Amino acid sequence: xxxxxxxxxxxxxxxxxxxxxxxxxxxxxxxxxxxxxxxxxxxxxxxxxxxxxxxxxxxxxxxxxxxxxxxxxxxxxxxxxxxxxxxxxxxxxxxxxxxxxxxxxxxxxxxxxxxxxxxxxxxxxxxxxxxxxxxxxxxxxxxxxxxxxxxxxxxxxxxxxxxxxxxxxxxxxxxxxxxxxxxxxxxxxxxxxxxxxxxxxxxxxxxxx
Amino acid sequence: xxxxxxxxxxxxxxxxxxxxxxxxxxxxxxxxxxxxxxxxxxxxxxxxxxxxxxxxxxxxxxxxxxxxxxxxxxxxxxxxxxxxxxxxxxxxxxxxxxxxxxxxxxxxxxxxxxxxxxxxxxxxxxxxxxxxxxxxxxxxxxxxxxxxxxxxxxxxxxxxxxxxxxxxxxxxxxxxxxxxxxxxxxxxxxxxxxxxxxxxxxxxxxxxxxxxxxxxxxxxxxxxxxxxxxxx
Numbered sequence: 534x535x536x537x538x539x540x541x542x543x544x545x546x547x548x549x550x551x552x553x554x555x556x557x558x559x560x561x562x563x564x565x566x567x568x569x570x571x572x573x574x575x576x577x578x579x580x581x582x583x584x585x586x587x588x589x590x591x592x593x594x595x596x597x598x599x600x601x602x603x604x605x606x607x608x609x610x611x612x613x614x615x616x617x618x619x620x621x622x623x624x625x626x627x628x629x630x631x632x633x634x635x636x637x638x639x640x641x642x643x644x645x646x647x648x649x650x651x652x653x654x655x656x657x658x659x660x661x662x663x664x665x666x667x668x669x670x671x672x673x674x675x676x677x678x679x680x681x682x683x684x685x686x687x688x689x690x691x692x693x694x695x696x697x698x699x700x701x702x703x704x705x706x707x708x709x710x711x712x713x714x715x716x717x718x719x720x721x722x723x724x725x726x727x728x729x730x731x732x733x734x735x736x737x738x739x740x741x742x
Numbered sequence: 743x744x745x746x747x748x749x750x751x752x753x754x755x756x757x758x759x760x761x762x763x764x765x766x767x768x769x770x771x772x773x774x775x776x777x778x779x780x781x782x783x784x785x786x787x788x789x790x791x792x793x794x795x796x797x798x799x800x801x802x803x804x805x806x807x808x809x810x811x812x813x814x815x816x817x818x819x820x821x822x823x824x825x826x827x828x829x830x831x832x833x834x835x836x837x838x839x840x841x842x843x844x845x846x847x848x849x850x851x852x853x854x855x856x857x858x859x860x861x862x863x864x865x866x867x868x869x870x871x872x873x874x875x876x877x878x879x880x881x882x883x884x885x886x887x888x889x890x891x892x893x894x895x896x897x898x899x900x901x902x903x904x905x906x907x908x909x910x911x912x913x914x915x916x917x918x919x920x921x922x923x924x925x926x927x928x929x930x931x932x933x934x935x936x937x938x939x940x941x942x943x944x945x946x947x948x949x950x951x952x953x954x955x956x957x958x959x960x961x962x963x964x965x966x967x968x969x970x971x972x973x974x
Contacts, residue, residue, distance in 0.1 A: 621906040691859070
């Protein structure tokens with residue numbers, strides 16, 4: 534199985550099989566491959582951009598555009614498996630310009646929980662910090678180290694002092710990830726909550742392709 | 743007992759001490775900054791000179807290196823924390839000694855957003871530049887900005903957001919100012935990681951400020967232009 538480190542830093546090359554290419558965030562690779570296997574979606578091929586683009590959201594739109602241009606001649610259709618992801622509508626505009634579809638919603642936390650359900654509690658949960666399966670596994674690489682907490686633990690309070698709880702939106706029912714997420718909450722000095730979401734809207738979106 | 747390499751701040755002359763304070767700010771050394779501020783006060787420096795020549799000048803280096811990708815957010819926060827230590831000593835003295843006042847700013851993070859690191863940095867640097875700051879904190883609805891700006895007789899309204907889902911709320915505030923006929927009364931400055939100049943223009947802000955240093959310069963220039971126009 535492909536490693537999280539590789540999905541974070543390098544992404545994933547397409548297999549070259551299937552008429553529709555999914556261009557996805559590396560943080561979604563395992564979930565998409567699981568759905569593909571479970572549903573026999575052999576018409577879908579998958580390539581992933583490095584998940585660590587999320588540390589610099591302004592780089593996401595140009596990277597997606599480059600991937601679409603690189604692969605579009607080889608496939609009948611391309612679908613972008615990113616939500617807005619901090620691009621402030623720029624990714625949506627670029628996809629429209631390129632004539633490709635993308636996943637609706639503000640970010641993966643939202644579509645994993647279901648965009649409607651997420652939107653319904655968005656106003657009452659502004660002090661929640663969300664993690665998915667990928668982010669629980671990669672908590673140190675995507676949260677702890679980039680925030681400098683490994684070097685300056687005193688900054689946890691400065692950066693997370695306004696948060697109240699960590700909500701783990703679980704795609705899989707895995708006690709080991711539950712324990713790791715609980716530990717992450719404790720390290721950030723936040724209350725802990727776990728919600729088993731499964732793949733949320735992602736299943737329905739991909740099933741239409 | 744001090745190590746051989748330790749620098750004894752009180753033994754440095756004024757010029758060396760100020761340069762050492764710039765280094766200590768850069769390295770986020772709060773206690774050393776507080777000690778050095780005390781030394782300069784003992785040497786009869788005015789609080790305003792300590793603030794501008796030692797703290798603000800040092801923090802400007804930090805800001806420039808952040809802009810240029812040499813320093814990152816954690817280091818900037820540590821530097822800011824050190825500067826805050828020095829400012830806490832100077833603030834009451836600045837008021838007593840009649841330091842120049844540049845204007846008054848109401849600043850806050852917009853509704854739905856709890857992120858305040860950038861907002862706090864801007865508030866601190868504006869304060870260092872002589873602006874009076876009314877900090878509204880986080881998660882502010884439109885009425886917090888308007889009511890406070892009116893009550894306080896502010897010159898500037900500053901809005902901050904970190905999320906692309908909350909930054910459109912800045913337009914709600916600006917549109918409400920227009921509806922109430924108050925838009926021209928205030929300079930409206932906006933900032934935050936996902937914003938850009940285009941967004942600032944699109945929502946009708948006076949300026950998008952990329953960082954705290956830009957916010958200070960923009961506020962100074964725009965207020966002085968406004969004063970010039972009024973007196974012309």
